[in-house]
Amino acid sequence: SAVISQKPSRDICQRGTSLTIQCQVDSQVTMMFWYRQQPGQSLTLIATANQGSEATYESGFVIDKFPISRPNLTFSTLTVSNMSPEDSSIYLCSVEENSRRSEQYFGPGTRLTVT
Amino acid sequence: GENVEQHPSTLSVQEGDSAVIKCTYSDSASNYFPWYKQELGKRPQLIIDIRSNVGEKKDQRIAVTLNKTAKHFSLHITETQPEDSAVYFCAASLGGYQKVTFGTGTKLQVIP
Numbered sequence: 001s002a003v004i005s006q007k008p009s010r011d012i013c014q015r016g017t018s019l020t021i022q023c024q025v026d027s028q029v030t031m032m033f034w035y036r037q038q039p040g041q042s043l044t045l046i047a048t049a050n051q052g053s054e055a056t057y058e059s060g061f062v063i064d065k066f067p068i069s070r071p072n073l074t075f076s077t078l079t080v081s082n083m084s085p086e087d088s089s090i091y092l093c094s095v096e097e098n099s100r101r102s103e104q105y106f107g108p109g110t111r112l113t114v115t
Numbered sequence: 116g117e118n119v120e121q122h123p124s125t126l127s128v129q130e131g132d133s134a135v136i137k138c139t140y141s142d143s144a145s146n147y148f149p150w151y152k153q154e155l156g157k158r159p160q161l162i163i164d165i166r167s168n169v170g171e172k173k174d175q176r177i178a179v180t181l182n183k184t185a186k187h188f189s190l191h192i193t194e195t196q197p198e199d200s201a202v203y204f205c206a207a208s209l210g211g212y213q214k215v216t217f218g219t220g221t222k223l224q225v226i227p
Contacts, residue, residue, distance in 0.1 A: 033214070042204060042217045042220050043159065043204065050212075092159075096212055102166075104149070108157075108158050
């Protein structure tokens with residue numbers, strides 16, 4: 001499967017600031033997804049990022065808070081804006097490879113702590 | 116939208132015993148059902164999946180079954196080993212670049 005990396009792996013940020021998380025894949029993929037996983041919880045989809053179009057956000061998530069870019073078929077960024085302690089979570093990107101339809105593979109995640 | 120329920124939330128078994136995790140889904144259009152294993156501090160890892168045209172699938176010590184009529188699917192782990200200890204998530208999807216909806220997770224502990 002594709003090799004997926006995320007930067008940063010972890011960060012501690014002050015409330016009111018913003019953090020941009022990068023997701024890089026070693027092969028071209030049509031669809032990338034961004035998830036949030038709060039401590040001890042399941043995975044919640046934030047948005048779906050298709051190259052060349054606006055990201056599609058899930059209920060409860062808005063573009064102003066979580067802007068996403070998808071400039072090409074191997075890269076995406078998620079920004080967590082105007083952070084509050086409630087944004088402390090693990091943020092994961094996942095990809096669905098064109099050759100493995102439906103199967104999603106996850107990046108290593110970014111552990112964000114907001115103080 | 117899709118809703119996936121998962122039981123039990125925690126499961127402890129003796130090494131060598133079997134473990135079963137059960138999930139139900141709400142959207143009859145879902146046709147792809149993956150299972151993920153997440154070890155502490157690690158990313159979720161796809162361990163097995165099943166599609167709606169198949170009733171059962173096996174891969175060594177793990178197997179999944181699907182009952183589309185009842186909208187149930189299950190993960191079976193036989194001859195459990197300590198390294199099977201992790202959180203397991205079931206999920207459901209329409210497949211093909213569609214969103215995946217995850218269950219709430221089962222923390223499996225295998226006692227040596």
